[in-house]
Amino acid sequence: MFQIRELEMIHWDFWRAVRVPLDAQIVTIVGPNGSGKTTLLDALRTLLALKCSGRRDYKRYVRNNRENYAWLRGVASNPRRSGGGLFPYLFFPLTCDEVTLFCRIKKQGGDWVRQYAIAEGNVTLTAETEAQLAWIGVNEYRRRLEQAGLTPAIAEVLALEQGDTDKLCEYSPKALLDLVFQVFGDKEVLDHYAETKLRLKEAEGELGKMEQQLAALGVDVERLKLRANNHLEWRALQDDVEQLEAQVVPALRYVEQWESLRGYINQFKGSRRALKQKQDELDAIDVEYRQAETVQREALTHEDAARREYDAAFKAFQDARDVARDSEKTLKEAERLRQLAELEHGADAVALNDRLARHKEAAAELKQAIRMAKEERQRLAEAQFALQQGRPPHPDFVARMRAALDEAGIAHQLLTEIVEVRDNSWQDAVEALLAPYRHIILLERSADRQRAWEIGQELKYRHFIVPEREPVARANANSILEIVDFKADAPAWLAGLLNRTQRARSVADGQKLDGDWITRDGFHKERRGARDISAKPGDYAFGEAARHSRLAEVSRRLRELNEQLLADESRLGDLERDISMLTQSLMGMQAVVQLAARQDEFAAVAERWPDEERRAQEAGAALAAAHAAWEQMRNTREEGRIAFERLKDGRARLDAQVGMLLDQSARQREEQSRLIRALREAKGALPGALSAAAELRALKERYGGSREVLHMIEHERSRLGAGDWETDATVVARRDKLAADYAALERDTRLHRSEVMRTGLLADEARAAYINKLKATVRAYGRNVKRLGELAGIEVELELPQLDNDDLTLAQAGLSARFNFDQKGMMGLNDGEASGGQQVMKSLILLIGLMMDESNPTGFVFIDEPFAHLDIFNIDRVGAFLKATQAQYLITTPLTHNTNVYGPSELTLTTRKKQPGQTWAPLIAQTRRRTRAAEPA
Incomplete structure (x- = not known):
């Protein structure tokens, strides 16, 4: 591995710009606590893209100086590899002996980001340099450093916390073995094998799940x-029902429509025949009606002629009667004068006066009776005329009410106008039962009820005004309604009254009836209970018989009034003559004088009186004959x-029947046309295969009719509704898909089973072979x-672990080391027998042993305060051990230690604290050990 030659820091923590040499085997970094020793090591770690110590990171250091950028620059060796190969130099393709490592940290978007670069040779940091460098990311930079020997395991060792470098001896055997495997790169392979085993178990679990899923999928x-x-x-049932509904039912209905149309045509023909018959009857009755109308007009003409003859005879009678009456009066006057003349001398004036008063009172009463009789005769004459015209008269309060309704535009009828009694023998019963309702007013429109009731309230009309009307229901046998016809709709309650009232021939017969x-x-x-409610014949109001009865009663009353008037008028004449005679007597007139003076007049009257009386009698006989x-x-x-009227009613009924039959015929014709169109449409809607007559006959023979098919459909639907059916149409596709999935899963399971078995076999074989590498x-x-122990004068023995191709054995394997200091006997890693210095020596041997590489023995190590708690002898011993190795050491130590700590150091860097009020920390002091020149041999 390479070694560090120089480090330059710009805006790192509180250092503005610091460059320190590191070109020595052992570099001691000394300074008080908080002076920046660990900060310097974290700068090296950041330059090498390692984790900082503790919970620190590079952002903490660049934030302290409040600048927007920071630089780290380091010069590292680039030795040639002893084995050569594809990468003969550590930083190949860079081939110079030295390379320069750059770390640029900038603030972007409110956060700090870092970039790295590697330059060939010892390159200083300038503005031109920044532009010329090829900047790379952290991952690529780490890959380049790993290629140069800084493996992830060594990076973990270099990133050990402060004070952890002397605690390797406290590791358990298993932890020490894991550290060894991790540093030498075997831990990752073992992890891969463990992961493979885990994946294999997961695959076996997946295989089990697949087999379970296969079984469940089979179910x-x-x-x-x-x-x-x-x-x-x-x-299939649904299709059968749909076929029956969509094809069979329409076809059978088409057949039924055709049969119905044929029957309808026959019915239409029958209706046409009935219409022709009714039209013939109407034509016949129309002829009779015209003839009757002519006869009626002729009868009315003859009646008018007879009435005129009666009027002429009546006038002649009145004239003859008046002449005879005048003569009779004159004769009576002569008789009166003679009586007066006889009584004149013996009459009592007081008695005559009382007699005169009684005659005057009787004459006044007779005049009042004559006046009232004439008024009644006038009313009866008007009623007779109205009854003759078919218009029965109404009381004044009814006439006023009807006039008010007509003025308000409210159409109405009286109950008497719509009732006709078919059996005249029961006229008395009908009149008695309907007498309280004869003045009921029936409205044509129920919407007029409010206005009609308001008029009735104003006129104090005491009879019902009925807006609700409906057709009369069918009559019960032996009911009053059975003998009554209604010409229009009537109140339901009235029809109900007539329908529930039965006809009884007698009271005894009524006892046998219910209700x-x-x-x-x-x-x-x-x-x-029971009571007599009979009506007078003159009060009849319902039907034609009532009109005839009232007309006969009016005619009879008129005759009585005429006879009574003739008698009253005659009596009145006698009374008036007596009154005149009595008055004259009381006035003192001489009756003898008057009788003598009018003797000639009286004689002439007496002579013509028989002829006048005869002519009056003849005129009376002629009047009677004319009246008859x-x-x-x-x-x-x-x-x-x-x-x-009967012909008219019959003609109207026939005309209504003909009109109804015509309407019915028109409706039937329209219905027939509609049926024909519907039949054509139904035939057009039939499937082509069912439109042939043979197919239709076959369907008719097979199913009978649409009703039977509908019963079949209902049965099938009840079967569909009652059964537990699967209605999801996707179940077939799901079955096929699930079967395909089952086959695919079965193939995958077989394939996965073979792969799992093969993978397990290969993994076991590969790890068995790799055990040798471990x-x-x-x-x-x-x-x-052992070699490090020899350099330190310490005997070291390692108990090699038992490494077998077994998960449990590998998991429990550990590496135990024993040390012999000063021939005092072997001691373990952390058995409590070693001193502090011995513990440090153990840890350093174990640590540096991890860094040794036979192919590349160079390298560097960060050791944070290795001399803590050591005496002088052990400090010298550790220093001698460090000098005996070939690695580069960067050692930190506080100022409180013995000066012997500087013994092995070739270069000492002294850090100092930042003074209060100062922006930047002081520069790092450098002390290099002077070396003697080598003496000539």
């Missing part, structure tokens, strides 16, 4: 095979109107320490 393969078979069965019932004459039984003819014509017209290393180290 997984079998499990996936079962799952894959299950999936394939499930997929509500009513008799023909209106005796009603409900949940609260008019009544007959009116009855005939009314009967014709009823037949006409034994040679131990023997070489033994020779080194």
Whole structure:
């Protein structure tokens, strides 16, 4: 190995620029504690890319001077190798005797970085030098130094801590053997073998895991095979279901659609025939309707003619009656005058006055009755006209309410307008049951309810205003609803009332019925009990029979009123004449005078009175005949109107049926067209193989119909739903992949097993062969320490370890050394019998023995304070031992030691502490030993 000749430091720790020579075998670095001895050695370590002592590093030293750079420069020897070879010089291709080592430390990016360079010859440090050098990194620089002999093991020795160089004797035999193997490069090989063994064990473990994985994978393969078979069965069922759904069901539905279309066409034809029949019936009834309409118009014309004849006869009767009445009045006046003349002389004035008052009171009451009868006759005449026109009259409060609703634009109907009784024998019962509801108002639109109710509130309408209407449900047998027709939708509760009320022929018959019932004459039984609720015929309001009944009642009442008016008016005339006569009597008029004065008038009236009376009687007979003819014509017209209304209703029903059939026919035609289009689309959607009629027939024969296929699909789906199926479609691919993985893993396992076996065999054979190299290393180290012992005058024996190709033996092997000082007997490494100086000698022998190399005996060693705790004799002994070796030693020692420590030193470097207030530390003092010139032989 090379040796250090010179060291130059710039900005290293507190030294600004220091150059010290190291061209001596033994260099002693002396100085007080903290003066920089270890700092100097750490500079050499940093120059050689070694670790600094303790916990220090190079950054600590370059930070102290507060400069942005630092330099280390060293001059080293470059001897020629004794064996030559490919690298004849230590720093080949550099061939000079000396080389210069450079370390440049700079601050970059807030951190310190170092670079190295090697120059040929002794090169000084200048600005030009820095530019000309080839700078390399730390790893490359260490590789170059290792090539020059500074192996990693020697680097570990050079980096020993302060005070550790004299403690090698305290190592255990195993630790000492490890150190020897590490220095001579065998430790790395052993580590490689150990790592190989470890890797081999790991490989065996991996092989075991692979075998376990192979077994588990085999189980997984079998499990996936079962799952894959299950999936394939499930997929077959799914495909079968999909085929049935996608092909068979559409095909069968196409067949069913075709059959349905044929049936629909036949149904359409039947509907067309029914439509033709109804149209023929409508045409026939339309002819009857036109004829009835003509007859009705003629009957109305005849009725009008009869009424006019009646009016003419009535006028003639009135004229004849008035003439006869006037004559009758005159005759009665003559009779009255004669009676007055007879009573005139004996009449009592008080009695006549009372009689006059009674006649006046009776005349006033009779006039009031006549006035009320005429008003009633007027109302009845208007009601008769309305009933004749088919418009039944309504009470005033109903008329006001309907007018308000019409004004508000609210469409509505009365309940009486939509109810028709089919069986007139039950008219009394229907009228009795519906009497409380005759004035109910039904709204056409339920959205009008709020406004209609507000109007009802304003007018205080006491009957229901119903917005909810719905079609009437089917009637129960023997119910009132069964004999009632509704022309429009009705309240559900009303239809329910009629539907739950049964018809009873008598009370005894009603006892046999459950629930509500009513008799023909209106005796009603409900949940609260039974009572008579019959209605008067004049109060009928529902249906055509009610209108006829009311019309007959109005006509009868009119006749009664006319007869009563004639009688009342006659009585009123008599009363008025009596009142006039009594008044005249009380006024003192002479009845005899008046009778004599009007004798001629009275005679003439008496003469024509029989003829006038006869003409009045004839006019009355003619009036009666005209009234009978008019009544007959009116009855005939009314009967014709009823037949006409029935024809009209029948025509309307047939027309509605024809319209419904036409709509139905249109819908059927559209539905037929839709079915044809759907059939074409269904046929177009069928697969080509199923579009042929033979295939469709085969499917029909095989499956029957789509319903059976749907049952099959449902069965298959229930089977799919109930079974434990594998639905993952990737299971087949996973099975195949897992089988392939199993085969590949099986091949890899066989290959790995053979490789493990072969690797183990090769590793055992190689390490068995390398054991000889280990034994040679131990023997070489033994020779080194023995020769060093001879130089020091110490007998050294080494107990060579037992090195076999066995892990346990190698792990427990150790190197034991025994030393004999001054023929006092052998002692071990650290048995407590040696003195301090002997301990130092042991450690130095063991240490320097590590540095000896027969091929390259040179080299250098850093020894930090080797003379600590030694007496003078041992200091001299150690110094003599150091001088006897061929290595270069850099020794540190404090100032407190004996001066004998300088005995072996050829060059002494003295360090001094930095003074307070000074920026830089003092320069290192140099003392070189003077040597005598060699005397001539």
